Amino acid sequence: MTTTNPRKPSSPAARPEHRPPLVTRPLLLRFVSVIGASASFYLLLSVVPLYAKDSGAGGNGAGATTGALMLATVAGEFGAPRFIARFGHRLTLGAGLLLLGAPALALTAFSGIGWITVVCLLRGAGFALTVVAGGALTASLIPAERRGEGLAVVGIVSGVPSLVGLPLGVWLASEVGYAPVGVAAGVCALAAILSIPGLPEREVMAGPRIGILDGVRNPALFRPAALFAVTALAAGIVVTFLPLAVPSASAGLVAAALFVQPAGAAVARWVAGRQGDRTGSSRLVLPGLALSAAGMLVTAYTHSAVAVVAGVAVFGIGFGVTQNATLALMYARVPASGYGTVSALWNIAYDAGMGVGAVGFGLLVQQIGYPWGFVCTGALIVLALGPAWRDRPTGPDRNAQTPAT
Secondary structure: OOOOOOOOOOOHHHOOOOOOOOOOHHHHHHHHHHHHHHHHHHHHHOHHHHHHHHHHHHHHHHHHHHHHHHHHHHHHHHHHHHHHHHHOHHHHHHHHHHHHHHHHHOHHHOOOHHHHHHHHHHHHHHHHHHHHHHHHHHHHHOOHHHHHHHHHHHHHHHHHHHHHHHHHHHHHHHHHOHHHHHHHHHHHHHHHHHHHHHOOOHHHHOOOOOOHHHHHHOHHHHHHHHHHHHHHHHHHHHHHHHHHHOOOOOHHHHHHHHHHHHHHHHHHHHHHHHHHHHHOOHHHHHHHHHHHHHHHHHHOOOOOHHHHHHHHHHHHHHHHHHHHHHHHHHHHOOOHHHHHHHHHHHHHHHHHHHHHHHHHHHHHHHHHOHHHHHHHHHHHHHHOHHHHHHOOOOOOOOOOOOOOO
16 A cells, blocks of 8 residues: 655646746846946936037037937947857957947047047947847846746846936036046946856857848747837837927926836836746737737827826836737747847847837827827837737747747
8 A cells, every 4th residue: 555745746747846046146247237238328328418419519419419329229239149159248248338338438538529429339339239248148047937037127127227327317417517427337337347257158159140130031030029119119209209299287297107107117027027937928919019009099198197197107018018028039939049139139129119219200290290190109009910910829838949940
C-alpha cells in the first residue's frame, strides 16, 4: 500500500509554476544607464530651445534645435543595428552615453544657432545609440517568461527621469542659468558609463544577424511596429496640441490631462506586461488600439473638461497597453541576435510617429479645427484595427520565441 505525501505535489500539473527572478544584478546595473541617459536627455529637452531663443535665434531657431535633435535620433536609430553588429552592444551603449553627455558639457561654450544645432545633432545620435543598444541589452536580461512585466518595469524606471527632468531643467535654468543645467545633463550620461563593464555581451550576440531591412521586410516585425506608430502619432498630437485646443482659461485642465495621460500609460503598461506574460502579448494589441481610438474620439469634445480628462486618460491606457504589447511581441519573434533590430524598429516607430503626428496635425487643423482633427486621429486608429485583427492569434499564444525569417 502506498501513501501520498500531501505536502509534495504528486504530478507535474500540481507543482507550482516556477517564476525566475525578474530583477537581477545585471538588470540593476542596466537601470543605471537607463536613468542616466533619460535624465540627461530630458533635462535639456525644453532648456535648449529656451537657450537658443535667448541667444537671439528667435522662435524658428528654437524649433529648429528640437527638429535637429529628433532628426538625428531617428537617423541614428536606423544606423544603430549595423554599429552594434560591428562593435557590440556594450561599446555602442558607451558611445551613445558619451555622445549624449560630452556635448551637453559644452552647450554654453558658444551661443550661435549653428553651435547649438551641432550639439543637438550629436546628442540625438547618442540618444539613438543608447535606446537601441540599451534596449537590446535590457531584453536579454529579462527572462522570456516575464518579458512583458520586465519591459513594463524598465519603462517605468526610464519614465520617472522624464517626468522629473522636464520641469526640473526649466526651473534650474531660470534659477541658476543654462551652464549648470548643461553640466548636470552631461554628468548624468557620462557617469552612467561606469556601469557598462558589468553588463553581459555574449547572450545578446548569439544567433544569426538580422538587419534593419530584414526587419522592415518581415511582416511579423513590421506590422506591430506600424500599429504602434499609429498610437505614437496620436500621442505626439496630444502633448503638442492639447494646450492649444482647449479654451485658454483652462490651464489647470490641461495640466491635469497631461498628467493623467502618462500616468495611465505607465499603469496600463505594467498591467499589460503581467497579462501578456500569462496569455500572450499579441492578444492585447487589438484592445489597446480600440481604447486609444475611443480616447481620441472622446477628447474631441474639447469644450468639456470631463470629456477632455476622461478621453486623454482612456487614450493613455490604450497607449500603454499597445506600447508594451507590441514591444514584447516583437522581441518574442526574434532570436537574441535580433534584439537590436527590434529595438531600432520600435523606437523609430515611436519617434517618427510622434514627429509626423505633430507636423501633420498642425497642417490639418488649419483646415478643419481641433475637434475634427481629434476625430480624424481617432478614425485613423480605427483603421489600424483591421491589420491588428488579422495579426491576432488563432490558437494558444504564449509569446514563444520564433526566429524571424
